Amino acid sequence: MSRRSVTLHECSTEGNVYGECSSAWVKPETGSRHIFCVHVSVVFIFLLFCLISLLHSSFSSYALFCSWHTFHTLPCLLIDSAMSLCRDYAAIVFFANSRFETGKRKLQYLSFQDFAFCAGQLISYWTVGAVDLDADLEKEFLHDLKDLKVLVNNKDMLDQHKSLVCAQLRGKIKVFSEMEASFKNLSRALVNIASKLTHTKDFRDLFIDLVEKFIEPCRSDKWTIGDLRLFLKHYSSSVHTLEAFRHQVIWDRYMGVIKSCILKMYHD
Incomplete structure (x- = not known):
């Protein structure tokens, strides 16, 4: 197994807490590893683009649907891993934009996934109905x-x-x-x-x-x-x-x- 494949495996298993599907490594067939890695990168970049575009209200619902329909049948590992990375990225952007204090000594026992979970809760339930799409919370x-x-x-x-x-x-x-x-x-x-x-x-x-x-x-x-x-x-x-x-x-x-x-x- 190539060094690049091992890195992707580690990212998908250690960084993903949103589903069991991506915790199992699906070994690509010989000769297709490079394509497999490229697919992961493309899907991840695409989802990041969707996230950023949606936040700025410039990506239409129809375009999002068409793009999702194109790759929704990809192997479970790809989609789950990409979605996990996007959730983590969204948490980082949200915390940076909101400037939450996370560096105090009393918070050092918390893991990144603890903060990412809380960010997901805040985004899901406290930003609904906000008029200003760039606002942190409603x-x-x-x-x-x-x-x-x-x-x-x-x-x-x-x-x-x-x-x-x-x-x-x-x-x-x-x-x-x-x-x-x-x-x-x-x-x-x-x-x-x-x-x-x-x-x-x-x-x-x-x-x-x-x-x-x-x-x-x-x-x-x-x-x-x-x-x-x-x-x-x-x-x-x-x-x-x-x-x-x-x-x-x-x-x-x-x-x-x-x-x-x-x-x-x-x-x-």
Whole structure:
């Protein structure tokens, strides 16, 4: 096997977390390795072009469909590997454009794939509806997040929210006492992070804030990933039973992404 083929194999197996198909190496037949490598490069470059063009709204839907139809029957390895590389590239571009803080010491335990996953969540759910195609995230959505502060500023609502979550988790998690004692601090942390995302500095510090204000307190109390998953599930869903709360749509959109990112980031 040629040196070039080995490099492609390593890239496709080690850099791909989006599907099992590309983890199996399909050895090209003798005499066709060079063509195989060229196909990988062409597909990758094409998909990058599509991504950049779509972001600038200059690539028509019809052209994209025709181009995709041309190569959608290529071997699974090619397509999966190219799509994985494109997702990684999109994450890099998104983080660079948004200038997220990722170099702090407390974030060094996170891998590139952790950040890439979170970038995918932000792109998929927080950029929908943006008028300016060059915008990082939807401005109106970020502005509406300020309305969530009522969850922690209203004492009765905060107490009711805590009671609902505790009722759901009693006897189901090992750190129930710790959760009950720290519920209000954890809730304030998540809501305050949301309400400050309209400010550039706070927006860029999203990941360091999640680590310092939520993940580290849970880790210090020895929450398991199972405890955290159950807590976030009921913490998010119980809001729908609060009669005085009127921002469920914004809440679900915010917590859907935050919950996924926290669970991805919660590891050693």
